[in-house]
Amino acid sequence: MARRPGLRRVVLVGGGVVVAAFLAIQLVPYGWSHPNPPVVRDAPWPDEESAAIARTSCYDCHSNETDWPAYSYVAPMSWLVRSDVEEGRDELNLSDWDADADEADDAAEEVEEGSMPPSQYTRIHRDARLTDDERATLVAALEQMAGDDG
Numbered sequence: 001m002a003r004r005p006g007l008r009r010v011v012l013v014g015g016g017v018v019v020a021a022f023l024a025i026q027l028v029p030y031g032w033s034h035p036n037p038p039v040v041r042d043a044p045w046p047d048e049e050s051a052a053i054a055r056t057s058c059y060d061c062h063s064n065e066t067d068w069p070a071y072s073y074v075a076p077m078s079w080l081v082r083s084d085v086e087e088g089r090d091e092l093n094l095s096d097w098d099a100d101a102d103e104a105d106d107a108a109e110e111v112e113e114g115s116m117p118p119s120q121y122t123r124i125h126r127d128a129r130l131t132d133d134e135r136a137t138l139v140a141a142l143e144q145m146a147g148d149d150g
């Protein structure tokens with residue numbers, strides 16, 4: 001008659017499977033590289049304040065000056081960060097203004113609505129949260145840049 005495995009054994013085997021799976025996903029290459037290509041032309045922020053707000057709240061995903069956090073080297077977080085940065089740069093790259101100036105209007109809208117920066121990001125990066133004043137400053141700057149460049 002087969003004996004039911006003891007709890008100790010279940011925990012050991014279960015724990016081993018979790019550790020093995022964690023190690024195995026580290027072998028997936030996606031997320032290994034953390035590219036910061038050269039800045040082509042930085043967005044022409046009208047003043048220091050709006051530039052500083054954007055650098056804190058947008059540049060990790062929307063520029064070539066991403067500050068890759070330690071957890072971005074560990075799967076599965078590395079996959080999420082990599083895909084956010086890839087998609088973010090694709091939509092709006094503040095380091096390549098000549099290519100993306102026409103996005104300024106859209107960016108002002110996203111910020112005004114509160115869709116950007118994304119809440120899953122500001123939950124971890126609390127300094128990237130926008131106060132009402134910061135939001136207004138950033139929206140005004142983006143609108144001005146849309147008028148100048150777009």
Ligand code: HEC
Pocket residue numbers: 054057058059060061062083084085087088091092103106107108110111116117118121
């Ligand atoms: C955590 C990364 C992250 C941060 C920080 C972030 N974004 Fe985004 N942004 C994304 C991703 C990913 C997309 C594409 C998917 C989407 O639209 O949600 C995006 C899309 C956009 C788009 C295009 C939206 C559309 O659908 O047309 C604009 C404009 C934008 N972001 C502006 C900003 C601005 C301005 C900030 C700073 C206030 C900011 N984002 C902060 C990740 C980010």
